[in-house]
Amino acid sequence: MDRRRRTYLQLSLVVLLWSGAFVGIKVLLEHASIWTIAFLRFALTTIGLTLAMAVLRPRTHRVERAHVPWFLVLGLTGVSVYHLSLNFGERYISANVAALIVASMPVMTAILAMVFLGEDVAATKWAGIALAVAGVAVLVVWGTPDAELTVGDAAGAAVTALAPLAWSVYTIVSKRLVGTYGALPLATYALGIGTLMLAPFAIGPTIRDLSNLTLTDWGWIAFLGLGCSALAYVLWFDALDVLDASSVAAWVYLVPLLGQVWAAVVLDEAVTVFLVIGGAMVLAGVVVIERVASKTVAPTPQAPAERPVPQ
Numbered sequence: 001m002d003r004r005r006r007t008y009l010q011l012s013l014v015v016l017l018w019s020g021a022f023v024g025i026k027v028l029l030e031h032a033s034i035w036t037i038a039f040l041r042f043a044l045t046t047i048g049l050t051l052a053m054a055v056l057r058p059r060t061h062r063v064e065r066a067h068v069p070w071f072l073v074l075g076l077t078g079v080s081v082y083h084l085s086l087n088f089g090e091r092y093i094s095a096n097v098a099a100l101i102v103a104s105m106p107v108m109t110a111i112l113a114m115v116f117l118g119e120d121v122a123a124t125k126w127a128g129i130a131l132a133v134a135g136v137a138v139l140v141v142w143g144t145p146d147a148e149l150t151v152g153d154a155a156g157a158a159v160t161a162l163a164p165l166a167w168s169v170y171t172i173v174s175k176r177l178v179g180t181y182g183a184l185p186l187a188t189y190a191l192g193i194g195t196l197m198l199a200p201f202a203i204g205p206t207i208r209d210l211s212n213l214t215l216t217d218w219g220w221i222a223f224l225g226l227g228c229s230a231l232a233y234v235l236w237f238d239a240l241d242v243l244d245a246s247s248v249a250a251w252v253y254l255v256p257l258l259g260q261v262w263a264a265v266v267l268d269e270a271v272t273v274f275l276v277i278g279g280a281m282v283l284a285g286v287v288v289i290e291r292v293a294s295k296t297v298a299p300t301p302q303a304p305a306e307r308p309v310p311q
Contacts, residue, residue: 113244
């Protein structure tokens with residue numbers, strides 16, 4: 001199996017895990033605050049990644065002083081800003097509106113990739129992105145039972161918009177650094193820093209919530225921390241070392257589709273005709289982005305020594 005096909009399998013696992021995260025968070029919010037969920041999740045992530053580093057002993061590269069600010073950006077955007085802005089924003093807007101806002105992330109990433117990475121985002125890829133966006137809209141507006149499109153506060157929508165922007169920045173900076181540090185070390189450093197940034201604000205709420213957590217809750221926390229963060233983030237970084245940032249970001253469109261599957265299985269939510277239609281549109285859009293667009297514009301190979309790294 002060539003590396004590109006292996007990367008597709010890895011990304012399939014990533015979106016499967018991330019789509020289940022919404023169900024886990026929904027269950028955990030019954031007993032814990034967003035601060036507690038985020039802190040326990042990434043504390044466990046950091047422990048898991050540190051143990052993986054000790055066991056696997058991957059090739060490591062000493063963090064250069066010039067790159068320290070970029071690691072701070074990764075920790076801030078990938079942990080605190082993305083997760084807290086999304087969960088905070090959903091207090092003031094419906095989950096469906098939040099999903100539509102987050103669907104802008106691959107578009108933001110494609111634009112940033114053109115500006116900062118020099119990626120050639122062809123018209124065919126833009127067409128695939130547009131088709132996938134339309135599919136997400138069908139999923140969240142008509143494919144979700146009892147869908148609500150409400151915005152209680154414009155500030156809530158603005159805060160939610162920070163989530164896709166933060167993840168786009170996180171993806172672009174990761175793309176620039178992964179060739180130097182490797183997927184596992186980069187994830188360990190970035191998420192460890194992000195957890196430390198979160199700790200001063202989250203330790204108090206976490207202590208108060210600990211007694212409310214059930215054994216099932218801890219199971220979901222383990223799923224979020226070890227599966228959705230530790231494993232998925234490493235695989236995401238590894239994919240960025242193989243594919244364009246705009247192509248990797250497009251896989252996020254599969255998350256709401258698989259999220260509906262998780263909801264149907266775990267929460268017994270109904271499967272609608274529009275869910276099938278929207279899902280088909282999302283799948284078609286991702287196929288166009290990955291298969292058709294990649295053949296339209298052949299990637300220009302870069303030697304490892306020429307891989308751009310932010311200074």
